[in-house]
Amino acid sequence: MADGLTAREAIALVATHFEEAPRHPAVGVGVGVGVGVGVGESGDGPLDWAGYGESRARAVGRTGEEESVVWGAAEIGGVRAVLVSFEFRFLGGSLGRRTGDLLEAAYAYARTERLPMVSLIATGGSRMQEGMVALGQLQRVARASALTRAAGLPQLAVLRDPATGGGWATLGAGADVVLALPGAQIGFAGSRVRPPDADPSAYTAEGQLAAGHIDAIVRPGDLRSTLSRWLTLLTRGGAEPVPPPRALDGVGTAATGWEAVQRARAAGRPRAGAYLDAYFDERLEIHGDRCGGTDPGVTCGFGLREGRAVAYAAQLGTATRPAGYRTAARLIRLADRLGVPVLTLVDTPGAANDADAERAGAGAAIADVFAAMASVRVPVTTLVIGEGGSGGALALAAPGNTWVTPDSYFSVIAPELAAAILKRAPADAPATADQLRLRPEELVELGVVRGIVTRRA
Missing domain, CATH: 3.90.226.10 (2-enoyl-CoA Hydratase; Chain A, domain 1)
Structure with missing residues (x-):
């Protein structure tokens, strides 16, 4: 029984x-x-x-x-x-x-x-x-x-x-x-x-x-x-925004846009798990989108930092699936309702665009995250820690409070795909990366991000 x-x-x-x-x-x-x-x-x-x-x-x-x-x-x-x-x-x-x-x-x-x-x-x-x-x-x-x-x-x-x-x-x-x-x-x-x-x-x-x-x-x-x-x-939220994590890699300035892309794609680059472990004293995950889906490429939950609760939604370097976006939207709305500030970590080549993702409602799921971010009342801080590919990355970025690491890039689309859309040869992708002005320093100059975080001394 x-x-x-x-x-x-x-x-x-x-x-x-x-x-x-x-x-x-x-x-x-x-x-x-x-x-x-x-x-x-x-x-x-x-x-x-x-x-x-x-x-x-x-x-x-x-x-x-x-x-x-x-x-x-x-x-x-x-x-x-x-x-x-x-x-x-x-x-x-x-x-x-x-x-x-x-x-x-x-x-x-x-x-x-x-x-x-x-x-x-x-x-x-x-x-x-x-x-x-x-x-x-x-x-x-x-x-x-x-x-x-x-x-x-x-x-x-x-x-x-x-x-x-x-x-x-x-x-x-x-x-x-x-x-x-x-x-x-x-x-x-x-x-x-x-x-x-x-x-x-x-x-x-x-x-x-x-x-x-x-x-x-x-x-x-x-x-x-x-x-x-x-x-x-x-139950330990607060009204003040949280600072972005410090960089975990000591790399210097990328000389070209293509170099910035290659750094962000490097296999040994620090990923979200390392950033979350360094940032929080402890954390617990929420799981799933409550619609029958999960995405192993997104992790969401709540962590304790210096006695204060912070909600987090982090991409893990893969193409984000609809379930990942829905889970992130669930996390953001829950944090907003409970008065807990939010940290997002952006790291994705873009949203998943295969047929299964379309059938699972990729557009609606991304729109839901944009809506959650646009209407949230608690402060949100974003750090781009790797690839920032197109709208699939921008959906998780806080308007006006997004930061980047030295080994990251943020672009309207990946250079290879931009070249294809412009009917250029694949060999033109590196030059296209330069034209996109996607390096961290260029993003600061464009006013797209607030600044570049550095490694703790």
Whole structure:
């Protein structure tokens, strides 16, 4: 049965301290008095479902809980948060009217106290015995989540086993950061309602990670420390822009445009991973575009630098795919909502332009990043650390606050492609590179970038 954790065992797994919210005065354990009963309803709920009241009473007796969720104020590694935990043994952790009451109250408390929200989810979905009344709770939860999002408060979800149906499609998939236990069953469709020929791996934590729908799989013993780190990273923003990283290579000025291009393409040149490691004291990644895609050529996440949280989106030197742009846009909008400054590292020959990329919506994905950068309210700092190829690179560049390293270039298009467009011979690419004025010094002269970063002495 599921992951075997009770609601309170899951709480103990992550919280250093937990203070449960006061229990609802109208909730009792006897048949005809129990949870989920509205005005004018019998103990068998809004549908007068025969035996429902007895089922609830048995669930109360079996679990000691009054509903399928428990919530309260918690400390997780020293960070205060509102914590919600599902009790799967209570009618499969299903969501009914009373569950909606409790979840709405938890979200409201988070907004009143300005606390992040953490949900430990183990549910089979909406409660059948309450019919459409139960299903309607998803709208309540979605609205409460949207209000909390608009208030600039982070929401984190831990997907236990199982996390299916409306619980996954609201508290789970709607969270800012989504973690999962290894092997957890995750999906909108529960195991009893899937097509008989469905690939079971698609409904696992591992399958959802591969598809870009969750951020990480975390072992139970690591949950507390991981949540503590995430809560720290998501709540320590600031209004001041961050400085660009220092250069990691001591190369001098490139004599020609073609030399600048060759330097940026050199295999041994420092890449984004080295820059991020040097810049941050610690960092955690978000993963995937939440649309079924991932791009190994883009890394996004949040890092801690001198006690301050900074969001980052970095290209890793390959042609950026639509999923990479969508992940970056997700990161930028999340950072903006939470008041966390952003650092972007540009390093790409350009956007991927193969047929698969076009079918995956390359244009729309790039446009989405441009829109996110154009509307962001937090400060954004950009450093071009290698190739800056065309609009696929410019999409991640901060207007007015872009810097370059000595071993980089930024161009309207790669010199070889520019030569081809101008109907020149391939041998003319080096001369074309000079005409494009793409060297770091020339970019400063053109006013395209603010300056060239140097290596720390």
